[in-house]
Amino acid sequence: MIDWLNSPAVTAFGAATTWAELLGFVTGLLTVGLLVGRHILNWPVGILNVLLLIVVFWSVGLYADAALQVLYVVLGAYGWWSWLYGGHDRTALKVRTTTRAEWVGLALAGAVVTVGLWLFLDRLTGSTVPLADALTTALSLLATYGQTRKLVESWWIWIVADLIYIPLYAYKDLWLTAILYVAFLILCVLGLRAWRAALVRLAPAAVAR
Structure with missing residues (x-):
C-alpha cells in the first residue's frame, strides 16, 4: 500500500505527484470545507x-510535518469528542472567542514548540528547512487545538500558517500540495467569516439565558 501511495499519479508543473499527495489534496479540501460549515464529519x-499526509511529508524529508500528522490524529479524535460533548453539561460545543488567558497559553506553547523543534531538526535531522518546518508545525498545532474548542480566532492562526506553507511546499516541489494550501487560505477566510457570523447569532441566546 505504501509503495502504491508513493507511486506517481499525475505530473504537475513538471514534477510527479504521488497518489498520497493527490488523495491528500481531495480529502484536505473536503475536511476544511466541512470545518467551515462546522460539520462534525470534518474530524x-x-x-x-x-x-495520507504522513506518507507525503516523510517521503520528502519534512519530518516535523510528518510527526505533526500523528498529533493531528490524536487532536482529531479529541475534536470529534469535544464538538459532541465538550459544551456545558456535556452538550454540543458552541463557537466562542479566545480568552486572554488562552492567548497567553497559546503564545507560550507556540514559542516553546517552535524553538524546541527548530533546535531538534537543525541539529539531529536532515531537514533542509528546520525553522520553517518548526514554525509551521507549532502554528498548525495551535490552530488545530483552537478549532477543537471552536475558537473563532483559530482561523487567524491557520491563515498565518498557510502563508508560510505555500512557498515552503513549492520549494519542496510539492506543487499540488502548495495549490491545496492556497485553497486552504481562501477557505480559512471563509471559515473566519462563517464562524464570526455564528458567534453573532449565538449572542442573543446567551443574553437570554
Missing part, C-alpha cells in the same frame, strides 16, 4: 487526510 475525514 473523521481529517484523520484520513493526515494519515
Whole structure:
C-alpha cells in the first residue's frame, strides 16, 4: 500500500505527484470545507487526510510535518469528542472567542514548540528547512487545538500558517500540495467569516439565558 501511495499519479508543473499527495489534496479540501460549515464529519475525514499526509511529508524529508500528522490524529479524535460533548453539561460545543488567558497559553506553547523543534531538526535531522518546518508545525498545532474548542480566532492562526506553507511546499516541489494550501487560505477566510457570523447569532441566546 505504501509503495502504491508513493507511486506517481499525475505530473504537475513538471514534477510527479504521488497518489498520497493527490488523495491528500481531495480529502484536505473536503475536511476544511466541512470545518467551515462546522460539520462534525470534518474530524473523521481529517484523520484520513493526515494519515495520507504522513506518507507525503516523510517521503520528502519534512519530518516535523510528518510527526505533526500523528498529533493531528490524536487532536482529531479529541475534536470529534469535544464538538459532541465538550459544551456545558456535556452538550454540543458552541463557537466562542479566545480568552486572554488562552492567548497567553497559546503564545507560550507556540514559542516553546517552535524553538524546541527548530533546535531538534537543525541539529539531529536532515531537514533542509528546520525553522520553517518548526514554525509551521507549532502554528498548525495551535490552530488545530483552537478549532477543537471552536475558537473563532483559530482561523487567524491557520491563515498565518498557510502563508508560510505555500512557498515552503513549492520549494519542496510539492506543487499540488502548495495549490491545496492556497485553497486552504481562501477557505480559512471563509471559515473566519462563517464562524464570526455564528458567534453573532449565538449572542442573543446567551443574553437570554
